[in-house]
Amino acid sequence: MIKVVLLGAGNVATHLFEAFQQSNEIDVVQVYNQSKNRLRSFKERVSTTTNLKELKKADVYIIAIKDDAIEKLSNQLPHTDRLIVHTSGSVSINSLSKHNRHGVFYPLQTFTKGKEVNFKTIPICLETAVITDYIILEKLAKAISQAVYNINSTQRKALHVAAIFVNNFVNHLYQKSNEICEEHKVPFEVLHPLLLETAQKALEMNPLKAQTGPAIRKDQKIIESHIKNLSTQQQKDIYTILTKSIQETHGNKL
Structure with missing residues (x-):
């Protein structure tokens, strides 16, 4: 089972959480957000935190926040050699901290809270720096979607x-x-x-x-x-x- 920590509580993070919850191959161990209010909808279903130092151990840490905040949050993570990915369509893989392994997990769809989507049909575009990390992301993606693509930063x-x-x-x-x-x-x-x-x-x-x-x-x-x-x-x-x-x-x- 792939253990996941979600960093963010907006539209993308919420929809990913719901999709992950429906898979027997994924365990969302924690959701982080700097605002307690944004975590209210998760509190009864998963461990939550507003403190980066309290992040649990996971196989993949998914940054699902607004584009211009990704690099800053990436550099604030108190880890080394963990697989950190973002969900942006326009931010380069190289924007992520060099202290960790990095990648991209980009679901190409428009998301609105309260509007259900069928993740099985949503294309998920993947990119990693090394093949071993790609295998992890590919397994994660295929657990929720039937449309998984290897797309580099320029293509994305x-x-x-x-x-x-x-x-x-x-x-x-x-x-x-x-x-x-x-x-x-x-x-x-x-x-x-x-x-x-x-x-x-x-x-x-x-x-x-x-x-x-x-x-x-x-x-x-x-x-x-x-x-x-x-x-x-x-x-x-x-x-x-x-x-x-x-x-x-x-x-x-x-």
């Missing part, structure tokens, strides 16, 4: 940027679409089948081939009409930038 950084486009940016466009619907008293749910079909096509075929709409058709009258009828400059700018990007991608300059 690019993957994280791609994830921003497919998740955060797309969700922002959903919000803008909802904003337009609310303004004109149209229920956003009318667009749900289109939203789902677009996502399904992106999974089943190359997104380049799946592109439709006035931009790729170079229907300039419709494009100008849309821009004219949008109510805010931000909406107009987004529409114009994305239209130009579509047309340039498909060889039709504005």
Whole structure:
């Protein structure tokens, strides 16, 4: 059984904890966070601490906190020669303290407290400095997921940027679409089948081939009409930038 200490109590740490709890191959021996309040939801289920000097012995210590705090916490750990990993998509493996063995355990998914996810389908991207540590992380990852990948720091950084486009940016466009619907008293749910079909096509075929709409058709009258009828400059700018990007991608300059 792999013994794990979780360092953090936010979205990623919480979801990892729940996934680990469901595996017979993993024993979460402790959860650390500097705030007692953040540890309340763990207290009845696992040992907790706010003191790094009280960390229990484990096979893997997983740092699941905000990116800009990872390096500092890594250097504060009172250990040597332990396997310390972080869960970030954008932080290099080399940001971790050189006093310990280091690696990356990056679950590529959007996490929100209270929203359950199926970890079996979540890609987990692994990286270590030495092969023996990779074997440990691979066993840990495969205990909760069926999609495990060996991804180095350069690849992971690019993957994280791609994830921003497919998740955060797309969700922002959903919000803008909802904003337009609310303004004109149209229920956003009318667009749900289109939203789902677009996502399904992106999974089943190359997104380049799946592109439709006035931009790729170079229907300039419709494009100008849309821009004219949008109510805010931000909406107009987004529409114009994305239209130009579509047309340039498909060889039709504005």
